[in-house]
Each structure stands twice: as structure tokens, then as C-alpha cells.
Amino acid sequence: MGKARILIVEDDASLAEVLDYNLSQEGYETQVARDGQQGLREIRLRCPDLVVLDLMLPMIEGLEVCRLLRADPATQGLLVLMLTARAEESDELVGFSVGADDYVTKPFSVKVLLQRINALLRRKEQDTGDRDIIVSQGIMIDRRRHRATAGDRPLDLTPSEFGLLSALVRQPGRAFSRAELIDVALGDDAIVLERTIDVHVRALRKKLDRYADLVETVRGIGYRLRDPADIAAT
Missing domain, CATH: 1.10.10.10 (Winged helix-like DNA-binding domain superfamily/Winged helix DNA-binding domain)
Incomplete structure (x- = not known):
């Protein structure tokens, strides 16, 4: 398998830089978008394998970005991992209800985030040997x-x-x-x-x-x- 392409949609410049660096070091091809509108544009242009999507974004918030992705047949199968600074149970459930595949609450360990990303990509690619x-x-x-x-x-x-x-x-x-x-x-x-x-x-x-x-x-x-x-x- 070639390098997976990951889009980071995060308005916090310092966090986006940390994620960009660590994911690149892990061997992924990365791109950064700073708001929801730019994120949607980059998704349609670059067709990433996974999106790391902040919940609270300028222009278009993360939940709405996720809804739009799931409503579009071209992107409904795209892996989405959501980030949020809030830890309320309702936020997590809402994130999953609009189609997020995983959910990580800030502050988080970069190592844990990488494990979650690796698990999502592995799950998508693995073949358990069952019938097609x-x-x-x-x-x-x-x-x-x-x-x-x-x-x-x-x-x-x-x-x-x-x-x-x-x-x-x-x-x-x-x-x-x-x-x-x-x-x-x-x-x-x-x-x-x-x-x-x-x-x-x-x-x-x-x-x-x-x-x-x-x-x-x-x-x-x-x-x-x-x-x-x-x-x-x-």
C-alpha cells in the first residue's frame, strides 16, 4: 500500500503544525486546512484517505463539514477523526451521529492520536479472509x-x-x-x-x-x- 493521504483541518496553527510534523514523520502524506470551507475544498481536490477534523472551526464548523461529507456519495466513505476541546458525552455522541469514525478530546497525546489513526486506516485496508x-x-x-x-x-x-x-x-x-x-x-x-x-x-x-x-x-x-x-x- 502507498502512503496514506491525511488532511488536517485545524484552525490552531501551533497544533496543526505539530500534527503535520508527526504525521509526516510517521510516513503519511499530509495537507493542512485552517477552516471548514478550505477543508471541504481540499477534500474535493486531493481525495485524502483520512481527515483529522476539528469540531470548532471558522467558516463552517466541523459537525457541518462531517454532515456534508456523509451526504455526498463521493466522500461518504471517507474516514473522519474528530478533535474537540470539550469532553461532554453529548459532544462525542453528536460527533458519531453525523458519521465521525472516531473522536479524540483535547488535550491528547500525539502518540495516542497516531495509534487511533493507524487503527482506522488498518481497519479499512485489512482483509480478514472472509468471503468478498x-x-x-x-x-x-x-x-x-x-x-x-x-x-x-x-x-x-x-x-x-x-x-x-x-x-x-x-x-x-x-x-x-x-x-x-x-x-x-x-x-x-x-x-x-x-x-x-x-x-x-x-x-x-x-x-x-x-x-x-x-x-x-x-x-x-x-x-x-x-x-x-x-x-x-x-
Whole structure:
């Protein structure tokens, strides 16, 4: 794999410089944008593999940038790691609800940030040896092309939602804990609240539309894709 391209969208010049230097030292190709508007422009021009996106930005705030990326088919699969100076749980959940793949609160260790970035990129690239195409109950996952459909309708999924749905579809009937789903959807290096997975499941169900009921809540455990045997018995 060639060098991954990372765009840093950060209005704090000193922090942007630190991130730019350390990511470059790690072997990544980097670019810096100082506001949301410039960030969107650079994303469309340079097609990065991952965006480090500050929450509080001039011109267009980070949450709105993330919403716009997820609404555009050309960028809906782009990895987004959000940065914020606020540590409230609601901020983290809102960040994930608009499609962020991970979330880091300032101040943070650069080493930890690099680990989170490496985990996101590794998760996107790794091939676990499973079948390229998996089908269950009308939901199709094409891992090679990173595409999913429900019936004949394509699903516009974030990378985290794709990982989550892939795990469920591979093993219908198996109940996954929230911790297990965080590992498969966000990477085993992710440090997030277990409630975060509930946000991803709500977003996934909304996109599944009439197939949403296939994703079942297992009380006290987490979630599963309904077992086809259960459907046949009803």
C-alpha cells in the first residue's frame, strides 16, 4: 500500500503544525486546512484517505463539514477523526451521529492520536479472509468494493456503519456485545463510550429502512442480526 493521504483541518496553527510534523514523520502524506470551507475544498481536490477534523472551526464548523461529507456519495466513505476541546458525552455522541469514525478530546497525546489513526486506516485496508460477498435476508455486503445493498437499494454507509453491518450479516443470530461491535466497527484501539455503538445502530437502522427490524436489540448484551430460522418459524 502507498502512503496514506491525511488532511488536517485545524484552525490552531501551533497544533496543526505539530500534527503535520508527526504525521509526516510517521510516513503519511499530509495537507493542512485552517477552516471548514478550505477543508471541504481540499477534500474535493486531493481525495485524502483520512481527515483529522476539528469540531470548532471558522467558516463552517466541523459537525457541518462531517454532515456534508456523509451526504455526498463521493466522500461518504471517507474516514473522519474528530478533535474537540470539550469532553461532554453529548459532544462525542453528536460527533458519531453525523458519521465521525472516531473522536479524540483535547488535550491528547500525539502518540495516542497516531495509534487511533493507524487503527482506522488498518481497519479499512485489512482483509480478514472472509468471503468478498455476503448475503443474508436481503442484505448484501460486497467487501472488496466496500458496498452494501438492502433489497435492490444501495446503502450509503460510513466506514463504521459498514463494519458494523458486515459483522452482523456474517453471523446472523449471534448476539454481539457493544464492546465487540466497537472493535469491529471502530477498531480495537478505539476508546469510546459503549453508548456510542447505539448511535451507529440507530443510524444504520434508519438507512436500512424496511429491513431495519432485522437488527435486533438483545437486552443486557447488545445487538444481533435476526436469525433466518426465527423468521421461518413465525
